[in-house]
Amino acid sequence: MRILSIYQFLEKIIKDLILVDVILAIVIIIFSILFGKIINIISKLILKPIFKRTKTTLDDRILELIIKSDNRIFTILGLYLGVNYLTNRIKSETGLKKFLSLETYNFLIGAAEVIFNILFIVAVIIGIYIFYKIFNIVLDYYLEKKKLENTRGSLQDFIPLLEKLFLILLVIIGALIILNKFNVNVSGILVSLGVGSLAIALAAQETLSNMIAGFVILIDRPFREGDRIKLPSGEMGDVFEIGMRSTKILDFDNNLIIVPNSELVKSKIQNITYPDYVSRVVVDVEVSYDSDFELAKKILIDIAKYHPLSLKEHEPAVFFTGFTSNGVSLRLISRTSDYRNVYQMQSDFREAILQKFNQHKIEIPYQQVVVRKHMNLNDL
Numbered sequence: 350m351r352i353l354s355i356y357q358f359l360e361k362i363i364k365d366l367i368l369v370d371v372i373l374a375i376v377i378i379i380f381s382i383l384f385g386k387i388i389n390i391i392s393k394l395i396l397k398p399i400f401k402r403t404k405t406t407l408d409d410r411i412l413e414l415i416i417k418s419d420n421r422i423f424t425i426l427g428l429y430l431g432v433n434y435l436t437n438r439i440k441s442e443t444g445l446k447k448f449l450s451l452e453t454y455n456f457l458i459g460a461a462e463v464i465f466n467i468l469f470i471v472a473v474i475i476g477i478y479i480f481y482k483i484f485n486i487v488l489d490y491y492l493e494k495k496k497l498e499n500t501r502g503s504l505q506d507f508i509p510l511l512e513k514l515f516l517i518l519l520v521i522i523g524a525l526i527i528l529n530k531f532n533v534n535v536s537g538i539l540v541s542l543g544v545g546s547l548a549i550a551l552a553a554q555e556t557l558s559n560m561i562a563g564f565v566i567l568i569d570r571p572f573r574e575g576d577r578i579k580l581p582s583g584e585m586g587d588v589f590e591i592g593m594r595s596t597k598i599l600d601f602d603n604n605l606i607i608v609p610n611s612e613l614v615k616s617k618i619q620n621i622t623y624p625d626y627v628s629r630v631v632v633d634v635e636v637s638y639d640s641d642f643e644l645a646k647k648i649l650i651d652i653a654k655y656h657p658l659s660l661k662e663h664e665p666a667v668f669f670t671g672f673t674s675n676g677v678s679l680r681l682i683s684r685t686s687d688y689r690n691v692y693q694m695q696s697d698f699r700e701a702i703l704q705k706f707n708q709h710k711i712e713i714p715y716q717q718v719v720v721r722k723h724m725n726l727n728d729l
Contacts, residue, residue, distance in 0.1 A: 370438045378431040385423025392416050410486045414479065421475055429468050436461040466531070473526055477519045484515050555611075559594045562610035566591060571613075572620045577688055579619040580608070621688050627660065628688040632698045637676040637712040642669075645679065645711050652701045653683035658694050660684040675714035 393416060400408045439457050488508055572578050572588050578598065579585045586600035596613055598606040621628065630653070636645050646667045653665035663684035671678040681702075685694060706713055 370435055374431040374435040377434055378427040381423050381427025381430060382420075385419050385427075388423070389416055389419050392419070405490075407487070407490045410490065411483060414482050414486065418475065418479055425468055425472050425475065429465070432461055432464050432468075469530055470527055473523045477516075477523045481512075481516050481519055485512060488512070556594060559610045562614040563591065563593045565614055566596070566610060571618055572623065576623060577621040579621065580606075581616050581618075585621075626687050627663075628685055628691050630659075630683045630685055630691050630694045630698070632681045632695055632702070633670070634679050634681070634699075634702055635673060635676045635714055636679060636706075637714045640676070640711045641709075642677065644709060645706070648705045648709065648711070649679065649681045649702065652698055652705065653681055656683070656694060656697060658685050658687075658690045660686055675716060676712075 392412065396412060397409070397416075400412050403409075436458065439461070488511070492508070566572075574588050574591060576588045577585065578588060580598075584598070584600060584606055586598040586606060589597040589599040589605060592610075595607050595609050598608065600606055634649070636642070649667045650665050653659055659665065660683075665681065665683040668680045668682070669677060670680045681698065683694070683698075685691065703713070705711075
């Protein structure tokens with residue numbers, strides 16, 4: 350009734366009925382855009398302060414995304430309603446149809462159909478964009494809530510990959526919706542994709558196995574880039590890169606060890622840097638049975654205690670680990686804040702032990718082999 354009364358009012362002022370319908374279509378578009386602006390202002394002035402009072406920030410971020418997107422949404426809606434109104438007037442027997450030639454009528458109906466299809470595609474793209482952004486907001490909120498941004502073993506490194514996979518999924522769904530809109534046989538495409546995927550899976554079983562193992566490593570996080578790990582083969586190095594097919598490990602000779610991900614998932618891996626970088630420094634030494642054990646222990650503890658790289662909150666300790674044919678085995682244990690200090694500290698400890706034991710006459714026994722030459726009686 351409202352549109353009809355406006356139409357009658359304009360019809361009295363403007364005698365050209367085609368121009369009246371065009372003006373009404375433009376008014377519908379403008380009104381929709383203005384309505385979107387009003388919703389935007391209401392959201393900023395009323396909803397935003399209300400959402401800020403809540404304990405969570407998730408609703409604030411989603412509302413901010415909606416505020417940024419509502420202009421596009423209402424613009425698309427206004428264009429759709431305006432073109433739809435104009436199309437109905439063109440098709441109406443009492444409307445513009447009686448004023449148009451057959452060629453003009455067919456052209457306008459075809460143009461309206463093209464515009465509808467374009468608006469539909471744009472609406473699907475906007476929907477993909479909004480869902481993708483909401484997914485990113487939820488992921489970021491989860492990381493912040495769990496305080497996982499800088500936590501070792503977190504999903505932080507996995508997030509970009511997860512976002513890309515979700516975007517690919519949204520694009521596929523959007524493409525299927527658009528194809529279905531244009532009456533394309535989607536079921537046939539899905540069957541073809543399924544058969545093709547099965548053929549690819551059978552032809553690349555090993556590659557897919559490594560890729561799935563890569564996903565498992567990214568989710569489970571037994572190690573991450575920069576961690577020092579020890580392989581079952583005894584090789585040790587720092588994780589240089591975690592790829593989709595393989596993991597690259599940089600050894601102490603600055604060479605890359607490339608290990609397929611499927612082997613790492615099935616193997617027992619020792620992560621030296623997890624849960625933190627604090628590492629144990631162990632040095633074994635023997636002293637003779639007639640040595641002053643208490644003095645030897647004190648010397649060892651002092652060497653570790655006053656080393657600049659030793660952790661002060663962890664007191665060093667010395668243990669008797671066994672008896673040998675030469676003497677008593679002692680084990681010095683200390684802690685350092687970084688695993689990269691271990692080898693240097695072990696070298697420093699051994700050098701200091703040798704020097705201090707010599708000063709205090711503490712013998713480090715070693716096995717002596719005496720070689721005797723037997724004389725032949727014929728040589729006499």
